Amino acid sequence: MESILAVMVVITASSIFLVVLASGTVQVEEEIDQEEVMSWLISNDLYFEDEVVSLDGPGVGPRLTGLPEGISGMTIVYRASGNSTPLFVLNQAEQSTGDVLAFQRPLLIELNGTKFPGVMEVRVWR
Amino acid sequence: MALRKDRRGMAVLVDALIFLVVLTLLIAVIYSASPGKMSEDRTERLRSYHSVMLAGEVSANEGSSMSVVTLAEYLIALSIIGAPEEEQVLLIEKMVNGTITELEMTFGNTWLVIDLGSAVLHFGSDPSAEVGDVYADRRELGDGSVVSTMFLTV
Numbered sequence: 001m002e003s004i005l006a007v008m009v010v011i012t013a014s015s016i017f018l019v020v021l022a023s024g025t026v027q028v029e030e031e032i033d034q035e036e037v038m039s040w041l042i043s044n045d046l047y048f049e050d051e052v053v054s055l056d057g058p059g060v061g062p063r064l065t066g067l068p069e070g071i072s073g074m075t076i077v078y079r080a081s082g083n084s085t086p087l088f089v090l091n092q093a094e095q096s097t098g099d100v101l102a103f104q105r106p107l108l109i110e111l112n113g114t115k116f117p118g119v120m121e122v123r124v125w126r
Numbered sequence: 127m128a129l130r131k132d133r134r135g136m137a138v139l140v141d142a143l144i145f146l147v148v149l150t151l152l153i154a155v156i157y158s159a160s161p162g163k164m165s166e167d168r169t170e171r172l173r174s175y176h177s178v179m180l181a182g183e184v185s186a187n188e189g190s191s192m193s194v195v196t197l198a199e200y201l202i203a204l205s206i207i208g209a210p211e212e213e214q215v216l217l218i219e220k221m222v223n224g225t226i227t228e229l230e231m232t233f234g235n236t237w238l239v240i241d242l243g244s245a246v247l248h249f250g251s252d253p254s255a256e257v258g259d260v261y262a263d264r265r266e267l268g269d270g271s272v273v274s275t276m277f278l279t280v
Contacts, residue, residue, distance in 0.1 A: 006138035013146055049174075081179075082227030104232070106171075106178040106225075114194075115183045117175075117225050 032071070032101040037124055040068040046076060046090070047105060047120055053078060054110040055088050064090040070126060072097075077121040078109060087111060087118070096125040168233060168261050168278065176263045176276045179225040184217065197221050201240060202268040209244040219249055226250040234258075234280040241273040250277075 041047040046062045055061045055078065067074055073093030077086045087109065102123045109118035180198040195203070201218070204210050210218070222238055226249060229236040237250030264275040 003135060003138050006135060006142050009139070010142040010145060013142070014149070080224055081175075082224030082231075106175045106228075108178055108181055115181070117178045117182045117228075119228060 031099070032124055032126065034101060034103055037068060037071075037101070037122065038105070041076075041120075041122070047107060049107075052108040052110045052115050053118070053120070056110055056112065061088055062090065064092045067092060068124075071124055073125050075123045078107075079119055079121070080109065081106065081117040081119055098126055100125045165259070165261070168280065169263070171233070172229070172261050172263045172276060172278050175225055175229055176265065176274070179222060179276075180265065180267070180274060182221055184221060198265075198267050198274075201242065201272045201274065205242040205244065205268070205272045210242065210247075215247060218247065222249050229276075229278055233278055236276065236278050239275045239277070241275075243271050 038047065042049070044064075044066070046064065047053070053062060062076075062078075064074065064076065073096055074091075075093060076090040078088040079086050100123055102121070104119050104121045107118055107120050108115045180196065182197050183194050184197055184200045197218070204214060218240070226236045226238060230251070235251045237248065240247040240249075258279050261278045261280075262275055264273060266273050
């Protein structure tokens with residue numbers, strides 16, 4: 001009897017453990033892929049790895065005209081490195097209902113005729 | 127007889143517990159492999175911040191006698207001229223401080239060592255006080271006479 005109970009305990013514990021693992025895996029698959037978002041930003045001229053984002057002059061600067069597939073909101077902030085004051089903000093958003101993916105990338109920013117180290121901060125959600 | 131059965135039952139329960147412990151350890155080992163990716167990511171971030179910093183421009187009205195040049199070009203020029211003057215060191219400090227502050231806010235203590243040949247310049251937090259993993263990105267500029275190394279510890 002005890003043996004049967006012990007085996008049942010093992011099976012139950014293992015099942016719970018595997019379910020927890022599986023749910024974790026499913027959740028990972030549902031997360032927003034940062035690299036996919038980066039590719040989209042590069043293809044839409046919002047980020048350049050070896051070039052400069054120019055914020056000089058009225059009407060000049062990156063524009064957020066759409067969103068990646070499956071994304072309902074995105075905010076992009078361009079600012080100087082080490083300075084939290086935004087220089088340029090792009091926002092296209094619906095209400096965030098779930099997790100928000102936030103990351104940042106360094107880039108050169110051109111403002112007032114000078115190119116200086118800056119940061120692009122991205123917040124994106126489904 | 128009942129006592130023997132109890133012992134058997136206990137033995138099986140202990141086996142079950144050992145099984146769970148082993149399983150937990152196995153998962154812990156699998157998850158401990160992920161810091162490798164994190165380390166790679168930090169190294170990559172450090173490299174990209176360092177690149178952008180060196181590509182930043184030093185303008186003529188900021189104390190340089192040259193026209194607009196990148197920080198990397200400015201450092202190469204300084205190494206040819208000789209030991210930098212205090213004003214030039216302050217200009218370099220102004221150019222690198224933003225990136226160092228940014229990395230410190232995002233990752234951890236950061237410092238930069240620029241070897242101009244004639245002088246070695248240190249910027250950022252004191253490396254002697256650091257503990258933990260240290261990541262470094264080393265760049266040889268020009269013909270290699272100038273070396274810029276950015277360190278990050280977490």
